[in-house]
Amino acid sequence: xxxxxxxxxxxxxxxxxxxxxxxxxxxxxxxxxxxxxxxxxxxxxxxxxxxxxxxxxxxxxxxxxxxxxxxxxxxxxxxxxxxxxxxxxxxxxxxxxxxxxxxxxxxxxxxx
Amino acid sequence: xxxxxxxxxxxxxxxxxxxxxxxxxxxxxxxxxxxxxxxxxxxxxxxxxxxxxxxxxxxxxxxxxxxxxxxxxxxxxxxxxxxxxxxxxxxxxxxxxxxxxxxxxxxxxxxxxx
Numbered sequence: 001x002x003x004x005x006x007x008x009x010x011x012x013x014x015x016x017x018x019x020x021x022x023x024x025x026x027x028x029x030x031x032x033x034x035x036x037x038x039x040x041x042x043x044x045x046x047x048x049x050x051x052x053x054x055x056x057x058x059x060x061x062x063x064x065x066x067x068x069x070x071x072x073x074x075x076x077x078x079x080x081x082x083x084x085x086x087x088x089x090x091x092x093x094x095x096x097x098x099x100x101x102x103x104x105x106x107x108x109x110x111x112x
Numbered sequence: 113x114x115x116x117x118x119x120x121x122x123x124x125x126x127x128x129x130x131x132x133x134x135x136x137x138x139x140x141x142x143x144x145x146x147x148x149x150x151x152x153x154x155x156x157x158x159x160x161x162x163x164x165x166x167x168x169x170x171x172x173x174x175x176x177x178x179x180x181x182x183x184x185x186x187x188x189x190x191x192x193x194x195x196x197x198x199x200x201x202x203x204x205x206x207x208x209x210x211x212x213x214x215x216x217x218x219x220x221x222x223x224x225x226x
Contacts, residue, residue: 034215042219043116043217044205045217046214046215049213089155098143098162098167099145099168100215102154104154105154
């Protein structure tokens, strides 16, 4: 059974810092890995999608990496801003199942 | 496109009542998912459909839960009878899965059963 773990559960940093969020998964047989952002009281917004054959994806100040062999992904946020405060979730799509398995999320707070 | 549309956004109901949650996926998407989110268990997949056909309902917690997708533009999740432990946020999501594409979530239906 695929399990996805995110560490830390919560993170608080001053504005302007670069930071890394971690995601690990137990089964490397995945189609892709996605990072989402969830604001309080809202749904999930997709940030980045990495196909299983890719190593990383970038969007603006965000960079996500994937190491399938070790079952790890990181989300790097450069020059953090208060507007980046949210919960960040990673999820993997299981091969042959076409469904997402989510981690518990990291609650990020950027302090002005 | 308006995105995935869910209704109601908020519902408070008494234990034992029937609850129906509704979802309109993004036009053209062939996969539809129902998720439940709680503080204790995080996001759990309840059921998903492909081309209106239920593919995997192994996440549906009990027979009290049922889901239907009568056509490509509408799905319902029904709880009958509801219990306080069903209180959660229920998300509908849709996607066009060609070797894995982005999945789009609705804003969720916040259910409280008292």
